Amino acid sequence: MGVGRALDLIPGMAPDLILHAGPPITWERMSGPLRGAIIGGLILEGRADTEAEAVALVERGEVRFEPCHHHAAVGPMAGVTTASMPVYIIENRAGGNRAYSNFNEGYGKVLRYGAYSEEVLARLRWINGVLAPAVGEALQRAGGLDVKALIAQQLTMGDEGHNRNRAGSATFGRLLAPHLARVGLAPETLEQVLRYFADNDLAVLNPVMAACKATMDAAHGIAGSTVVTCMARNGTDFGIRVSGLGDRWFTAPAAVPVGLYFPGFSSADANPDIGDSTITETAGIGAFAMAAAPAIVKFVGGTPAEAAAATLEMYEITVGENPAFGLPPLDFRGTPTGIDIRKVVRTGITPRINTGIAHRMPGVGQVGAGLVRPPMACFEQALEAMAEMAK
Amino acid sequence: MTIYGEIHRSTYYDSVALMLAQREARDLPGVEEVGVVMATDANKEILRAGGLEFPGLEGARADDLAIVARAATEAGAQAATAFAVQALTRRRVSATGDAYRPKTVSSAARALPEATIALISVPGRFAHSVAREALDAGLHVLLFSDNVPIEHEIALKAQSREQGLLMMGPDCGTAIIGGAALGFANRVRAGRIGLVGAAGTGLQEVTSLIHRLGGGITHAIGTGGRDLSSAVGGVTMLAGLRALDLDPGTDVIVLVSKPPAPEVAGGILAAAAVCSKPVVAAFVGATVEPAGAVQGAATLEEAACRAVQLARGTEASLPPSRSLPEGEARRLSAEQRYLRGLYSGGTLCYEALVLLRPYLGAVYSNSPADPAEALEPVTRSREHTVIDMGGDEFTQGRLHPMLDPTLRLARLRQEAADPETAIVLLDVVLGYAAHPDPAGALAPVVREVREQASREGRHLAVVGSVCGTDDDPQGAGAQRAALVEAGVLVEESNAQAVRLARLITEARGAQKARPSQKIVAASAAAPAWPEIGPISALLGRRPAVINVGLELFAESLQAQGVPVVSVDWQPPAGGKQHLLDLLDKLEG
Numbered sequence: 015m016g017v018g019r020a021l022d023l024i025p026g027m028a029p030d031l032i033l034h035a036g037p038p039i040t041w042e043r044m045s046g047p048l049r050g051a052i053i054g055g056l057i058l059e060g061r062a063d064t065e066a067e068a069v070a071l072v073e074r075g076e077v078r079f080e081p082c083h084h085h086a087a088v089g090p091m092a093g094v095t096t097a098s099m100p101v102y103i104i105e106n107r108a109g110g111n112r113a114y115s116n117f118n119e120g121y122g123k124v125l126r127y128g129a130y131s132e133e134v135l136a137r138l139r140w141i142n143g144v145l146a147p148a149v150g151e152a153l154q155r156a157g158g159l160d161v162k163a164l165i166a167q168q169l170t171m172g173d174e175g176h177n178r179n180r181a182g183s184a185t186f187g188r189l190l191a192p193h194l195a196r197v198g199l200a201p202e203t204l205e206q207v208l209r210y211f212a213d214n215d216l217a218v219l220n221p222v223m224a225a226c227k228a229t230m231d232a233a234h235g236i237a238g239s240t241v242v243t244c245m246a247r248n249g250t251d252f253g254i255r256v257s258g259l260g261d262r263w264f265t266a267p268a269a270v271p272v273g274l275y276f277p278g279f280s281s282a283d284a285n286p287d288i289g290d291s292t293i294t295e296t297a298g299i300g301a302f303a304m305a306a307a308p309a310i311v312k313f314v315g316g317t318p319a320e321a322a323a324a325t326l327e328m329y330e331i332t333v334g335e336n337p338a339f340g341l342p343p344l345d346f347r348g349t350p351t352g353i354d355i356r357k358v359v360r361t362g363i364t365p366r367i368n369t370g371i372a373h374r375m376p377g378v379g380q381v382g383a384g385l386v387r388p389p390m391a392c393f394e395q396a397l398e399a400m401a402e403m404a405k
Numbered sequence: 406m407t408i409y410g411e412i413h414r415s416t417y418y419d420s421v422a423l424m425l426a427q428r429e430a431r432d433l434p435g436v437e438e439v440g441v442v443m444a445t446d447a448n449k450e451i452l453r454a455g456g457l458e459f460p461g462l463e464g465a466r467a468d469d470l471a472i473v474a475r476a477a478t479e480a481g482a483q484a485a486t487a488f489a490v491q492a493l494t495r496r497r498v499s500a501t502g503d504a505y506r507p508k509t510v511s512s513a514a515r516a517l518p519e520a521t522i523a524l525i526s527v528p529g530r531f532a533h534s535v536a537r538e539a540l541d542a543g544l545h546v547l548l549f550s551d552n553v554p555i556e557h558e559i560a561l562k563a564q565s566r567e568q569g570l571l572m573m574g575p576d577c578g579t580a581i582i583g584g585a586a587l588g589f590a591n592r593v594r595a596g597r598i599g600l601v602g603a604a605g606t607g608l609q610e611v612t613s614l615i616h617r618l619g620g621g622i623t624h625a626i627g628t629g630g631r632d633l634s635s636a637v638g639g640v641t642m643l644a645g646l647r648a649l650d651l652d653p654g655t656d657v658i659v660l661v662s663k664p665p666a667p668e669v670a671g672g673i674l675a676a677a678a679v680c681s682k683p684v685v686a687a688f689v690g691a692t693v694e695p696a697g698a699v700q701g702a703a704t705l706e707e708a709a710c711r712a713v714q715l716a717r718g719t720e721a722s723l724p725p726s727r728s729l730p731e732g733e734a735r736r737l738s739a740e741q742r743y744l745r746g747l748y749s750g751g752t753l754c755y756e757a758l759v760l761l762r763p764y765l766g767a768v769y770s771n772s773p774a775d776p777a778e779a780l781e782p783v784t785r786s787r788e789h790t791v792i793d794m795g796g797d798e799f800t801q802g803r804l805h806p807m808l809d810p811t812l813r814l815a816r817l818r819q820e821a822a823d824p825e826t827a828i829v830l831l832d833v834v835l836g837y838a839a840h841p842d843p844a845g846a847l848a849p850v851v852r853e854v855r856e857q858a859s860r861e862g863r864h865l866a867v868v869g870s871v872c873g874t875d876d877d878p879q880g881a882g883a884q885r886a887a888l889v890e891a892g893v894l895v896e897e898s899n900a901q902a903v904r905l906a907r908l909i910t911e912a913r914g915a916q917k918a919r920p921s922q923k924i925v926a927a928s929a930a931a932p933a934w935p936e937i938g939p940i941s942a943l944l945g946r947r948p949a950v951i952n953v954g955l956e957l958f959a960e961s962l963q964a965q966g967v968p969v970v971s972v973d974w975q976p977p978a979g980g981k982q983h984l985l986d987l988l989d990k991l992e993g
Contacts, residue, residue, distance in 0.1 A: 094974065229746060319505075323505035327505065327508065330512050358993055359978050360977045360978070361508050361509060361975070362975050362976075362978065363508060394981075397988070404990065
């Protein structure tokens with residue numbers, strides 16, 4: 015595990031390319047938060063100074079858009095990743111493949127929710143210029159970190175690894191802290207970096223997502239396999255990819271999550287489901303590990319028993335259990351892992367997803383968090399394609 | 406009268422749950438009619454025909470739930486639909502507070518690791534994959550579902566034989582395994598007699614009579630009605646026979662069935678002949694040639710008596726009839742010539758037919774012993790008629806008469822009003838999962854129609870029997886007393902009730918035809934015994950059950966203290982046939 019620049023590391027990355035969450039989409043069909051994040055990304059890259067300039071650039075066809083997932087990358091919410099952004103490098107030691115994700119900006123007005131005010135851009139510049147190099151050097155000094163072990167620990171500490179990462183982020187910061195102390199930062203700068211880990215419960219989400227991506231990429235491309243290797247949303251469409259079905263996407267309109275809203279907001283403000291963070295559920299954590307995180311069951315309107323029930327339900331549609339990720343409330347039973355499209359279609363049970371909720375207008379940001387399920391049509395189409403292939 | 410209806414999108418409930426909710430809502434004051442159905446084209450047509458059309462019904466799809474009520478006031482109709490919704494969503498609250506209900510057999514098996522039997526009552530077209538999943542999980546199966554294609558039954562039974570598992574059904578309504586009553590079954594004393602039966606109420610009658618005779622049973626294994634057909638070949642009966650022959654708790658074996666396909670009967674009887682224990686074969690409507698360990702029984706009652714006699718070594722018989730047929734016959738008017746049987750139990754009905762035909766000649770029925778005696782239309786009786794009210798013609802969109810007496814009561818009024826009717830013959834079937842008080846529902850109507858007939862100068866003889874025991878939830882003694890009180894001539898068994906009805910009819914001067922009975926005999930070679938190791942293990946201890954389908958059966962098992970986990974079953978792939986075909990193809 016390390017840190018580098020997107021342009022240098024991400025396969026196929028280019029200065030005019032912007033990566034985004036979810037399945038492929040054109041500018042015309044993009045939702046507000048995704049457009050907002052792209053505008054912010056273009057300003058960050060210095061290719062535009064204003065929203066109008068950024069939009070003009072896009073409309074002149076000078077910007078290309080591709081899913082993060084096409085480049086071994088993932089990004090939460092809008093998932094916008096530009097050439098100069100720093101990214102985490104996660105290596106799957108067993109498979110030898112790597113995956114990448116950008117840095118988490120924290121809460122509030124942030125690019126990933128489509129906000130691009132000066133405050134947002136200043137934060138990104140600090141991440142690019144200060145935080146990422148420091149973390150990269152600390153990771154180097156640490157000889158990398160075992161993300162799998164970190165996920166296993168956070169699951170036993172009340173996180174599910176998607177909507178709740180408080181324990182994981184604290185652990186991440188704790189592991190890095192002694193190394194950060196030695197990377198030669200001025201005390202004020204070190205304080206800022208340590209405060210990033212102290213204040214941002216989501217600090218670990220992005221490397222965890224990249225770890226899940228590295229895991230699922232290793233499972234992709236197995237002939238005849240009906241296991242889902244990717245679930246992602248771009249704010250307009252929900253898309254899945256299936257191991258035995260190559261690089262095809264099976265998409266359907268994304269739903270609006272059901273959840274709790276910050277004061278002053280309601281479901282009327284919500285954008286349809288967005289983000290690559292569903293890679294956590296795809297890899298068997300997040301909502302699939304809901305039993306581990308009784309503290310956040312209120313998002314799904316429930317009790318600890320219902321949190322356990324959420325995980326138990328996911329065993330019905332998965333092919334295996336991950337012995338590395340034991341769930342304490344289920345007597346350390348492994349998390350349900352490997353969604354099988356046949357089981358989804360047969361049982362009628364779609365995967366559970368824990369998620370944040372973005373405002374549907376660009377520039378506003380997060381308005382809540384809750385629960386969503388993918389449209390069944392994605393799985394039905396994939397099943398039909400699989401049956402077609404089996405002919 | 407106003408009509409109010411609602412469509413609940415993509416909401417599935419099984420038909421029994423729907424009909425129970427419908428019945429409850431219909432009983433509300435001021436409510437005239439209620440429909441609670443899945444919005445299939447056929448059901449929409451039924452609602453329209455019943456004057457229950459409402460806005461939104463047309464656009465509803467087969468996996469949508471339609472609830473509609475016709476009541477005196479708009480508020481009343483709305484209340485009735487709300488009540489139906491409540492009745493449907495009412496859930497047992499488990500003591501553990503465990504919110505999760507497994508959705509598949511395999512996850513239920515994980516929740517109840519000691520489970521040995523899957524009790525499956527999903528609609529027939531989905532039954533095959535659920536039963537296969539249960540067999541794959543190493544579970545014995547009691548498949549209650551009917552309308553299962555015969556090729557599915559053959560495939561399931563081939564798989565069960567391969568694994569040494571017991572595959573009871575499809576269309577198996579009754580079993581008692583290790584003291585646990587599964588499906589419709591009576592609470593009977595434990596003892597030394599084991600049964601295998603292709604006939605649900607046949608098993609209920611024989612086990613109840615054994616109990617009344619002071620005997621007891623080890624196990625009653627159901628096979629499903631088609632097990633002894635040529636196509637299926639008696640796979641389950643043979644496995645059950647073998648298991649009971651090797652069961653150390655069983656001293657006497659009873660086989661119960663309607664007449665099997667002759668070659669299948671031959672094989673079964675040849676296998677039974679070499680059993681180490683006496684075998685009583687009651688193939689209702691056929692005479693069994695004795696051979697080796699096998700002796701035949703002409704009636705269910707005789708099978709029970711012989712079994713108890715063999716188990717105890719002393720004579721066992723029921724008290725003789727106390728009614729005088731001549732006395733009853735003298736009170737009938739000249740016009741009153743015919744017997745009308747209204748049965749809730751299929752095998753009891755069949756037994757009545759085959760016991761009556763040698764004496765009375767043609768007996769018309771919806772399940773006739775001879776195709777020439779098919780009742781057409783089933784809604785109008787003709788001369789001597791004996792009807793199985795549990796037949797498909799009567800249960801479309803309705804509960805079985807063992808659960809809901811409404812249709813039988815209507816037919817009773819109809820028969821009683823017919824001046825040609827002399828005798829009405831009835832059964833009352835008790836036990837787990839049956840109506841809580843069937844005699845209580847029958848008695849007032851019997852009283853009413855007898856009084857009505859008497860006002861019209863006729864005497865109406867009503868003859869019946871109660872299939873069940875004093876230990877049953879309904880209590881056979883109290884049920885009998887309620888019938889006697891209403892004027893029913895209550896006999897000790899179905900065979901005796903049929904006999905009394907026949908004697909009264911004969912005393913009226915009915916014709917006496919005597920067609921010969923079918924004879925079945927053991928074939929020269931017995932089929933090879935199947936491996937039944939897991940079945941022996943099953944019979945060796947009290948079962949634990951995974952229930953898929955009717956919640957009623959899980960509740961009955963809970964009442965017996967049998968560990969049970971219910972699968973929260975939904976039609977696979979939302980019932981979309983083309984997806985199911987693709988799944989079957991992919992899963993080979």
